[in-house]
Amino acid sequence: ATPNPWWANAVVYQIYPRSFQDTNGDGFGDLKGITSRLDYLADLGVDVLWLSPVYKSPQDDNGYDIADYQDIDPLFGTLADMDELIAEAHRRGIKIVMDLVVNHTSDEHAWFQASRNPDDPHADWYWWRPARPGHEPGTPGAEPNRWGSYFGGSAWQYDPQRGEYYLHQFSRKQPDLNWENPAVRRAVYDMMNWWLDRGIDGFRMDVITLISKRTDENGKLPGEDGSQIADLPVGEEGYSNPNPFCADGPRQDEFLAEMHREVFAQRSGFLTVGEAPGISAERNEHITDPANGELDMLFLFEHVDFDCDGVKWKPLPLDLPGLKRIFASYERAVEDRGWTALFTGNHDQPRVVSRWGDDSTEALRVASAKALALMLHLHRGTPYIYQGEELGMTNAYFTSLDQYRDLESLNAYRQRVEEAHVQSPESMMAGLAARSRDNARTPMQWDDSRFAGFTAPDAPVEPWIAVNPNHTAINAAAQAHDPDSVHAFYKRLIALRHEQPVVAAGDWTLLAQDDPRVYAFTRSLNDVGADDAIDNAGDAGDDAAAAGCARRLLTVVNLSGESADLPADAVALLRDDDVDASRV
């Protein structure tokens, strides 16, 4: 099937505003900083910017705890700054997608503050349950409720003002909204329309697959009915890991279809991407099948959850055949309909070149960063670049706990080392160094000055998180004119997707599934597909037709760091007389 041209030929760049560019010397990135870097992004060639949240927030979870959806936090600037960014991006042909965090709000949102009064119209906007002093909501005499938060501890928090518990799957300052309540859904859709009418081009939807909760015939939530949660083992910290039973609830499709009708059905040129923990590749096909009017594409998480021993703080080395099996399931699920988002990094993941590449020498870091980019960008789907990935930025390699800022990391250290005693300090510090979300949140490295050009060298305050010392070697300025740089390689990859329809529309076929070192696959367009793809790709298609539209691409990447032979089926392809080996 030929995908919708615009977001199939598009490349999205994720900006974590707090770490991208500071322009007022307070050590935090801001909106004016993003606007000041639009020419860099236009030169890179990206089509869409996804901004992590910049709304009013107490910043408990760095803005994923929103206190006012329709205002900008002073940390980042003002609504006027946002309007300027939208206008300046559009002037360069770049779209702006914002982060929609509506599974939960901040506990400082007016809706939640009102909800703490059981007689207020907002009383039922969150998940409140009667309290038995000191016991999470459950059934007397039965199993205690062990629903665990993603950020450790119980997912239930007692509120003395209301005298009841409220559900929070993330931090206790992130109470879950009650999507069963039509008034909640109406308020969310009104806010979404307000932003789209203001000129943004879509949303990345934070944990959107958690909004429909499972309740039993008496309306009881998992764990509340006294049963052990879905027979899940209680984790080593005494709580049940939420993922397996919290995602993809009974009204998931209904809510997404309603949102599509109320917000997107009369619009065009937008992009919706759902963050979908706990969703299978098969469910991805249904949710992203345009005929179902739900979402354009999803981030799936199996590939960034499988390389650890039961918990992210016990990392395992990359099992390449395992990665190939997972990506093959993503590709198979959308070969006929639907679409997928391609990523290896974001603000929650460690830097991919440190995780699956080799950053131990400059040569290996550059080579492996390029290899990982080539592998990702030539898959079928829309690729996402996380800020700094195009430079081959690495993990932070922090050595002491006080360098970390992320509440997920700090909570985990306290709970696992100091409370549950399930990991040693050394093992946990190694786990944080490998997998903490802060690895992706060190300031963007623009040049080799004191704070990497993220903030002025003479800024009155240090950046909110340490700049990586390797910024003196790894920075945008050093790569801007180097044709062999990681940056130059990303530019060529992005251009290839714009010029060659086979990259967006070609069928994907894996070669050498079990090869432990080499990742090889083809993309191919049959004649009909080629003509459709060229027609659908607009003027990019015309250029490609003129330049000679490739019918087939062979990609072979050695991700092992050891020498490896070309897999036999790749060699056979290269011998095929209609493959122009000079262009491989």
Ligand code: TEU
């Ligand atoms: O992430 C949800 C989520 O699944 C992550 O918390 C992930 O499970 C974890 O970080 C990996 O160990 C979204 C946002 O991307 C994240 O930044 C927020 O903290 C979270 O939701 C709550 O809004």
Ligand code: CA
């Ligand atoms: Ca600032």
